[in-house]
Amino acid sequence: MSELRVRADLAEVPAYKQGRSADAGDDRVIYKISSNENPYAPLPSVVDAVADALAGINRYPESAASALTARLAGRFGVAGEHLVFGAGSVEIVSQLMRATAGPGDEVLFAWRSFEAYPMLARAAGAVPVQVPLTADHRHDLPAMLAAITDRTRLVIVCNPNNPTGTTIGDAELRAFIDAVPPHLPVLIDEAYLHFNQRADSPAGIEYFRAYPNVVVAHTFSKAYGLAGVRVGYAIAPTTLAAAMRKVSVPFGVTSLAQVSAIASLDAEPELQERVDALVAERERVVSALTAAGWQLPETQTNFLWFPLGEHTADAMGVFDAHGLVVRGFPGEGLRATIAETEANDRLIAAATELRERELG
Numbered sequence: 215m216s217e218l219r220v221r222a223d224l225a226e227v228p229a230y231k232q233g234r235s236a237d238a239g240d241d242r243v244i245y246k247i248s249s250n251e252n253p254y255a256p257l258p259s260v261v262d263a264v265a266d267a268l269a270g271i272n273r274y275p276e277s278a279a280s281a282l283t284a285r286l287a288g289r290f291g292v293a294g295e296h297l298v299f300g301a302g303s304v305e306i307v308s309q310l311m312r313a314t315a316g317p318g319d320e321v322l323f324a325w326r327s328f329e330a331y332p333m334l335a336r337a338a339g340a341v342p343v344q345v346p347l348t349a350d351h352r353h354d355l356p357a358m359l360a361a362i363t364d365r366t367r368l369v370i371v372c373n374p375n376n377p378t379g380t381t382i383g384d385a386e387l388r389a390f391i392d393a394v395p396p397h398l399p400v401l402i403d404e405a406y407l408h409f410n411q412r413a414d415s416p417a418g419i420e421y422f423r424a425y426p427n428v429v430v431a432h433t434f435s436k437a438y439g440l441a442g443v444r445v446g447y448a449i450a451p452t453t454l455a456a457a458m459r460k461v462s463v464p465f466g467v468t469s470l471a472q473v474s475a476i477a478s479l480d481a482e483p484e485l486q487e488r489v490d491a492l493v494a495e496r497e498r499v500v501s502a503l504t505a506a507g508w509q510l511p512e513t514q515t516n517f518l519w520f521p522l523g524e525h526t527a528d529a530m531g532v533f534d535a536h537g538l539v540v541r542g543f544p545g546e547g548l549r550a551t552i553a554e555t556e557a558n559d560r561l562i563a564a565a566t567e568l569r570e571r572e573l574g
């Protein structure tokens with residue numbers, strides 16, 4: 215049998231593992247808390263906007279996304295040329311890697327962090343350089359600085375970090391970016407920005423304004439609850455923004471994605487109430503788990519990280535028995551999303567059981 219020829223270096227690309235869905239055929243109510251999705255159904259105003267736009271789906275979307283560009287340019291006080299759109303901010307990460315790095319070049323980021331980073335770096339032909347988190351599950355910024363070489367083409371800072379939920383403070387991020395050579399792009403991935411209530415939190419947009427090499431990535435998937443339509447964006451220096459557009463997939467951001475994003479910006483106060491409710495639920499769960507004896511890394515996201523090491527696989531079985539599908543990283547830990555109240559109650563019960571069974 216002859217093998218069809220594909221790029222040999224793709225053998226290095228890890229496959230993306232989607233958060234597991236509930237098993238079909240299981241008649242219990244199962245909550246999928248494995249993908250950091252927003253548990254709320256879309257707002258009626260967003261559904262209406264999408265319904266209106268359905269009549270036009272025989273046409274290509276407007277690739278410049280000019281209405282959405284104008285909205286975001288106004289909100290952030292930046293020129294439209296700095297905004298770049300993608301099919302989710304995962305495509306923004308991909309564009310940035312492919313715009314900056316090629317074969318033999320290095321893309322530097324913390325590890326463990328967002329699962330897509332190594333995969334997308336390899337797909338760009340580049341070498342992912344993964345700098346271990348500190349013992350308390352945070353970015354080790356001094357070690358990241360020390361890992362910069364003359365082959366480094368892009369540095370990624372995920373704040374807050376997925377999957378550990380940990381954050382970076384303003385002073386430490388400023389010291390870090392001050393020390394990065396100004397010709398080296400730094401991406402601040404702020405997918406969980408809305409959930410971050412840390413008092414001294416650095417705002418990526420301020421860094422974009424202050425530094426010539428900072429790119430910020432935002433998504434409509436998490437706080438805005440639009441994971442299914444796929445829309446995210448970067449705020450990037452002009453040169454990078456233009457290069458990112460060159461490597462983007464033409465018409466990658468659908469018309470439905472564009473109208474949903476605009477309708478969501480129109481409904482921000484309502485969406486903020488949902489974010490506030492999820493943050494309150496997060497605090498409720500964290501308090502209950504602290505009372506049960508857990509000392510989890512402080513999360514500023516819509517998920518919790520359980521650093522369970524070798525107990526991870528057994529612990530997943532316990533969550534499963536409680537009707538919860540979580541995201542496990544065997545040998546390291548598991549991530550559980552703050553979701554519906556009932557799912558959160560079960561999360562408390564399952565995690566309390568882990569303590570009783572001495573699995574955490």
Ligand SMILES: *Cc1c(COP(=O)(O)O)cnc(C)c1O
Nearest residue numbers: 302303304328376405433435446
């Ligand atoms: C969810 C997530 C994204 C982007 O998700 P999209 O659905 O592609 O917008 C980006 N970065 C991190 C760290 C995430 O967790």
